[in-house]
Amino acid sequence: xxxxxxxxxxxKCTSACAGCPSSIALRYVLKAxxxxxxxxxxxxxTSVIQxxxxxxxxxxxxxxxxxxxxxxxxxxxxxxxxxxxRKTHVxxxxxxxxTVDIGIQALSGALERETDFLYICYDNEAYGNTGMQxxxxxPAGARTxxxxxGKIHAKKDLDGIVAAHNPPYMAxxxxxxxxxxxxxxxxxxxxxxxxFIHILAPCPPGWRxxxxxxxxxxxxAVRSGMWILYExxxxxxxINGVSKAALxxxxxxxxxxxxxxxxxxxxQQAIDSLISQRDRVAQRLLKEDEGIC
Amino acid sequence: xxxxxxxxxxxxxAVKEARPEVVxxxxxxxxxxxxxxxxxxxxxxxxDCRYIPVESEHSAMAACIGASATGVRTFTATSSHGLxxxxxxVNWAAGARLPIVMANVNRALGxxxxxxxxHTDSLQERDTGWLQxxxxxVQEAYDATIMAFRIAEHRDVLLPVMINLDGFVLSHSMQRxxxxxxxxxxxxxxxxxxxxxxxxAGYGTLTGPDDYFRFRWDIERSMRRSxxxxxxxxxxxxxRFGRSFGPAQEYRCEDADVLxxxxxxxxxxxxxxxxxxxxxxxxxxxxxxxxxxxxxELDLDGRDLVVIDRDYSFxxxxxxxxxxxxxxxxxxxxxxxxxxxxxxTFDDIASFVRERKPGEERWFGVSDDV
Numbered sequence: 001x002x003x004x005x006x007x008x009x010x011x012k013c014t015s016a017c018a019g020c021p022s023s024i025a026l027r028y029v030l031k032a033x034x035x036x037x038x039x040x041x042x043x044x045x046t047s048v049i050q051x052x053x054x055x056x057x058x059x060x061x062x063x064x065x066x067x068x069x070x071x072x073x074x075x076x077x078x079x080x081x082x083x084x085x086r087k088t089h090v091x092x093x094x095x096x097x098x099t100v101d102i103g104i105q106a107l108s109g110a111l112e113r114e115t116d117f118l119y120i121c122y123d124n125e126a127y128g129n130t131g132m133q134x135x136x137x138x139p140a141g142a143r144t145x146x147x148x149x150g151k152i153h154a155k156k157d158l159d160g161i162v163a164a165h166n167p168p169y170m171a172x173x174x175x176x177x178x179x180x181x182x183x184x185x186x187x188x189x190x191x192x193x194x195x196f197i198h199i200l201a202p203c204p205p206g207w208r209x210x211x212x213x214x215x216x217x218x219x220x221a222v223r224s225g226m227w228i229l230y231e232x233x234x235x236x237x238x239i240n241g242v243s244k245a246a247l248x249x250x251x252x253x254x255x256x257x258x259x260x261x262x263x264x265x266x267x268q269q270a271i272d273s274l275i276s277q278r279d280r281v282a283q284r285l286l287k288e289d290e291g292i293c
Numbered sequence: 294x295x296x297x298x299x300x301x302x303x304x305x306x307a308v309k310e311a312r313p314e315v316v317x318x319x320x321x322x323x324x325x326x327x328x329x330x331x332x333x334x335x336x337x338x339x340x341d342c343r344y345i346p347v348e349s350e351h352s353a354m355a356a357c358i359g360a361s362a363t364g365v366r367t368f369t370a371t372s373s374h375g376l377x378x379x380x381x382x383v384n385w386a387a388g389a390r391l392p393i394v395m396a397n398v399n400r401a402l403g404x405x406x407x408x409x410x411x412h413t414d415s416l417q418e419r420d421t422g423w424l425q426x427x428x429x430x431v432q433e434a435y436d437a438t439i440m441a442f443r444i445a446e447h448r449d450v451l452l453p454v455m456i457n458l459d460g461f462v463l464s465h466s467m468q469r470x471x472x473x474x475x476x477x478x479x480x481x482x483x484x485x486x487x488x489x490x491x492x493x494a495g496y497g498t499l500t501g502p503d504d505y506f507r508f509r510w511d512i513e514r515s516m517r518r519s520x521x522x523x524x525x526x527x528x529x530x531x532x533r534f535g536r537s538f539g540p541a542q543e544y545r546c547e548d549a550d551v552l553x554x555x556x557x558x559x560x561x562x563x564x565x566x567x568x569x570x571x572x573x574x575x576x577x578x579x580x581x582x583x584x585x586x587x588x589x590e591l592d593l594d595g596r597d598l599v600v601i602d603r604d605y606s607f608x609x610x611x612x613x614x615x616x617x618x619x620x621x622x623x624x625x626x627x628x629x630x631x632x633x634x635x636x637x638t639f640d641d642i643a644s645f646v647r648e649r650k651p652g653e654e655r656w657f658g659v660s661d662d663v
Contacts, residue, residue, distance in 0.1 A: 036490050040359070053504050056495035061488045063362060064497035065355060066381050072317075072352030076359030076367070077488075079343040080315050084365070088490060106355065109348030 004182055005031050009059040016049045019211030021175040021201035021218070022122045023049055026093060028178045029120060030060060032185035037089040038063060038077060042070035042103060044095035045128045068102045070094050071110035071119060078117045089118065089189055096123040096137035100158045111165035111194045118188045118195045121158065124203035132206045139226075140277070141270025142262045144206075150263075150270055154277050162196050163232060169195040171231040175202065176218025180229060180240065187231075200227045208261025217259065225250035225278050228285055237288035244289075247282050298470040300463040303431045304370065304396045304456065305330035307438035309340050310475050311394075314365035317345035317356035321375040322408045323460040324398040328370055350375040354382030354393070361391040362496065364487030366442065369393070372460060373400035373414045380418065386453045387422030387512065389497060390486065392445035393453040395423075396438065399557065399603075400460040401633040409634020410459040412556060412604040416585075416612045422512045424454040424519055425585045429561040431468035434458045436536055440526050443479045447526075449518040451484070459558045459603075461634065473534050520587050540589030542581040545571065549578030551646055552593070555601040556582045556613065559631055563601070565639035570646055577646050582613065588620060598625035599649050601642070605629055610654060626650055630657035 009030035016023040022045050030037065037060045041047050047064055051057035065073040070092045078090045094103060099121040107119060126144050127133040133146040136156035143150050162170055169191045171184040181199065188195035202217035204210065209217055221227040225247050229240035239247070253275060257263040298306065305327050308316070316335070318328040334340035343360075347353045350371050357367040371379060376397055386393050401411035415425060424444065428434045434456065441454040458464055488496070500508065523540070531537035544564045546552060553563040560581035570577040582589060602611025609615060614627035626649040631637045635658060645657075 035493075038488055038490065048499060050495055050498060052499040052501065053495065056493065056498065058495065059493055061490060061493045062495045062498070063359070063488065064495070065358065066385055068351060069355035069358075069382060069385075072347060072349075072355035073359035075345055075347070075352070076315055076317055076356030076361070077363055078359075079345055079356075080360040080363040080365045083314055083343050084363075105348060106352050109352055112348070113345065 002179060002183055004028070004179070007031065011057045011059070014049045014051065014057045016045070017205055017211070019204040019214040020045070020049070021124065021203060021214050022046055024175050024178065024214065025122050025181055025199045025201060028181045029091070029093065029185050032182045033089050033091060033189060035060060036087070037091060040065060040070050040074045040077065040090065040092045042094050042098040043067040043129065044098050046093055048129060067098055068106060070098060070103055071106040074117045074119070075110045075113065075115045078115050082116060092117065092119045094119070094121055095128060096121060096125060097127045097135045100136040100156045104161070108165065111162065111167055111196070114193045116193055118185070118197065120197045120199060122199045122201040124201040124206050125155070126203070126206050128203055128206055140273040141266040143264070144262070150266060154273055157281070159198055166235060167194045167196055168192070169231070169233050170197070172198045172200070172227065172229055174200040174218045174222055174227055174229060176215045176222065177229065177242070184231065206262070209259050213259065220251065220256045220259070222246055223251045224253055224256040225282055226253070226256055226274070228282060230285055230289070237285055239285055239289045247286065294472045296470050296472065297467050298431055299326060299465050299467055300431050300434045300458045301326035301398070301465065302330055303435040303470050304438050304458070305334070306472055307435045308368050309334050310473070311366065311368070311439060311442045311479055312340065313342055313368045315343045315345065315357065315360035315367045316369065317347050317353045317360070317367070318369045319347055319350045319353045319371070319375060321372045323400060323464045324370050324372040324375070324396070326464070327396055350379040351382055354379045354386060357393045358382060358386055358389060358391055361393050362389065362488050364482060364484040366446070366482050367393050368395070370396040370398070372398040373402055376414050376418060377402065383418055383423065384421045388508070390451045391453060392451055392482070392484070394438070394441045394445055394456070395453065396456045396458065398460045398464045399457050407633040408460065410462050410558070410603065411632050411634070412457070415455060415457045416604045418455070419586055422452060422516070423586065424452055424516070425457060426454070426583055427457045427556040427585060428583070429463070429558050429581060431463070431466065431470050432536070433538070434463065435470055435472065436530065436538070439473070439475050439479070440530055443526050444519065444522055446482050447522045448485070450515050450522050452512065452515055452519065457557070462558045478529070478533060516587050523584060538583060540584045541591060542583060544579040544581070546578030546580055548576055549596060550576045551597040551599060551649065552578050552580045553599045553601065553642060553646060554580045554582060554613065554617065554625070556585065557603065559601055559603055559637055562637065562639050563642050566642035566646065569639065569643050575646065588616065591621065593617070593621050593623050597649060597651060598623055599628060599645050600625040601628045601630050601645065603631040605632065624652045627654040628657055629654065
């Protein structure tokens, strides 16, 4: 088992909601990154969780920047550090809104320019900070405050978009598997150039489940095949064992949807859309994992 | 060294001498030559700098912000729509107290597409906390760029500086240029709030009304202190390199009964008009506003004023004329001229003076019945 450092970089008693997945994930991200790290945070839940002036809940510098600008800000920071001969880790920690929607242009540019940084998207599948409006990452059928009848459109394929840039390292992770987050962040930071990790972040108030169920919801997402854990290293995909097993015999989708209030009364059409998207992504990844394509 | 150069090339040459560590920029007409030339300096090794070819102006300023926050010197250049697209980050740079230097090549805003000179772009940024200087010659573009770094990075200022030069009329005009080696005229950057991993802090975190208010007041305080820093910098520049400037530049103003007030190249053109008017016996002078922020202290008492605005605030008036009116309780003849690169000659400017009607506004070249 990987030895996870005892040092804490997030202080206790932050303003995060009970059961908040983004702070669970960030705790392990920072344990993996260590103190020689600067966190770049656009508008998202973390910009509140980090604490209000003059306090900070983080034991690394946190640089706040406007919603669309995180990857570009990190580009400038990384270039300045590398020119000075410093290896300081520059890590963007952004939500799905700041990544798949308003921030995607800056992310695409930074990936294309092979910026030496790690971009982490923690994905709770809605605009959490402003009260759960839909994002491009909201799955079909999910109710949000701006899709009161359930979202019609499918979840945007962020990983497909990032993969098209062919970064040397990208991975998915999930809050239910913190050791996996730790290992993937360590690996991402050991690689020169851009790396990307997409972390599924089941959000109790947003997804409308009980706040003691965050880890369980993450496990259900993986076991139902709705979230697939994998790495893509220099183009080579390898699916985590837990996801390989899940894809062979996924839990019935119902077991993942039923505990979530956001899917209450979901239409058959939306369920079909979720299943077809899941299967499409799974088949693509399985083929890549086996080296068929 | 004595040479000839365009306004754009002069800005790039000055940036080379100021030796920024990071330049992030996105090309836009008529600024392109600045970023092309800097990319060339970096590629040839003449400038040891990281050039980040970002995918937008919003990202250009964001990248400068990220780099500057680590405590290094940064530069970018833009124009018109680029500046508008950057607007959010223009505010952020000042609020974060980062001494970023930017050249803006003044150009009209669409629609319709128009690539020619107008000041409405940078004037829309006048309330962001940036210092703004408007230049009128190639040499001045060069000198102002050199000085901008020292002023922005001065401990009493720590605010970004925007150098504004008119699109094409200046950006693409060749004039005489004397380049210089600033040496210790620009001291190394020493950013007191640079990111320090040994002393972790939150930057730009959630800030309550009381602290936010204090930070805003601190920007204003620095803006006021910048008046002295500009004066001291321009004085030392004059002592060492022989060219002197000021918040506004006077031409034959001493005994003038009427002053033409404008910014940029139109104000330079006005000097020719002044000579013509003087020949006719009209005691006119030209007062060219250089620093718009901080707004200059001027002596306008007892003279007629003809203010030429190459800009407009719809439903309000020419921005320079209105600024002077509110600041000095004067009643100028306000002429709106040169929008979208409209041709304005010294003869036209002389006619504004001859036909002046204090308190009235005139749109040059547009008849009243349209």
